[in-house]
Amino acid sequence: MLNGYLDNNTYSTPDEPTRYTANGRRILVVDDETGARTALLELLKDEGYEVRGAPDGFKAIGILQQWPCDLLLTDLRMPVMDGLTLLKKVKELRPEMVCIIMTAYGSVENAVEAMKLGADDYLTKPLNFDAVEVVLARAFERMDMMRELDELRRERTVPNPRTRIIGNSPPIQEVNKLIEQIATARATVLITGESGTGKELIARMIHEKSDRANAPFVRLHCAALSETLLESELFGHEKGSFTGATGRRQGRFEEADKGTLFLDEIGEIPMATQVKLLRFLQQREFERVGGNRTITVDVRIVAATNRDLQQAVREGDFREDLYFRLNVIHVKSPPLRTRRSDIPVLVRHFIVKYSEENRKQIKDITAEALDILMAYDWPGNVRELENVIERAVVLTESDIIDVNHLPPDFGQTTLSISHDIRIPGSSLAELERFAILKTYEATGGNTSETADMLGISVRKVQYKLKEYRED
Secondary structure, three states: OOOOOOOOOOOOOOOOOOOOOOOOOOEEEOOHHHHHHHHHHHHHHHHOOEEEEOHHHHHHHHHHHHHHOOEEEOOOOOOOOOOHHHHHHHHHHHHOOEEEEEEEEHHHHHHHHHOOOOOOOEEEEEEEHHHHHHHHHHHHHHHHHHHHHHHHHHHOOOOOOOOOOOOOOOHHHHHHHHHHHOOOOOOEEEEEEOEEEHHHHHHHHHHHHOOOOOOOOOEEHHHHHHHHHHHHHHOOOOOOOOOOOOOEEOOOOOOOOOEEEEEEEEHOHHHHHHHHHHHHHHHHHEEEEEEOOEHHHHEEEEEEOOHHHHHHHHHHOOOOHHHHHHHHHEOOOOOHHOOOOHHHHHHHHHHHHHHHOOOOOOEEHHHHHHHHHOOOOOOOOHHHHHHHHHHHHHOOOEEEHHHHHHOOOHHHOOOOOOOOOOOOOOOOOHHHHHHHHHHHHOOOOOHHHHOOOOOOOOOHHHHHHHHHHHH
């Protein structure tokens, strides 16, 4: 427990800026109680924040004018300039500044007044550092969300923006790194992954980062056409080559000359077409259907499939030599369940997109709704998430998306619980995880009831659930 009136000898570090910048977050702590302020600065510094302290509002204003920080953490009751006056002045100077106020347990009504003036959250004294961690995490989440929303809105106003994958999880970082490495090469690329993971998006990024970016990017969905039509779409046809061929037509290879041809669902093409495609990959030439003139084009092939092509080769449904020709460079598009940390930014991206399309002003999504989205396994991946958010944007009558705007079966998702708990033998962290998840399961995924039953704050439950999902 962080006592609001710690002995001054407990911590002796002066209110100087720390050199520790592990996470780049800057916090200004304002409290006239030297011991409490110094103790809090030390704890925040240990967590990796860059911190400064001030004993009153006047000195805090002076620091803010010279030291841009992310978050203000201020006591309410202080001499010279109290927390409410400081809050008003800070909001005039820096409207975007995240402000959290600290108040004695019996003065919560003052915290309510501060919230009306623009405070983002409040903490009651004496401080519990677990609660401080949760409140800070939620505040920085909201701050990041607002920045992301602003960035997404700005991007949508830019004509012809470059394609990019939304997210910064390790799997997506690996994909982005690989795209950078292979974009300028000529080698054929095979993109594999489940439906809805963004395989076409990866193909477009490869094209846009290549030296072919100013040439055409041509797409063909191979599973949607019969064998005759597929060959005609790929290679073109001469007049009278089949019923309905009333004139000469260029195929996708000719359309994509000097550019990139993206063959989606390559695993569905019939054997006869596979032979002709293999010939092009080997010799870079082909004839139109019904024609005898050999045509040569400069086209890079990027193919994609959600099938296991190696299994298809073993079963005789796909040519082994074609598989090797296509699989010169392999890019695996990760499923959404392996990149859960990207879900919040994807949600915000789709909120911006469909708010504009539906002429709505959706500002946020509740923590409870986001928890449910984070817990779901997403068999339809990003495409399914996009559909869910579009539905929520259409259904909500306010500016906030809540649990009741999600499909009803989403509330049934649960987190995995380890039953290998031994007393003695298990750590406190393992016991805490077991208690929170077991209670969360028993309440049907209700964070408020879970917090009440365990005697902890709702924020701590939400913070821990997010931590367990990321693990």
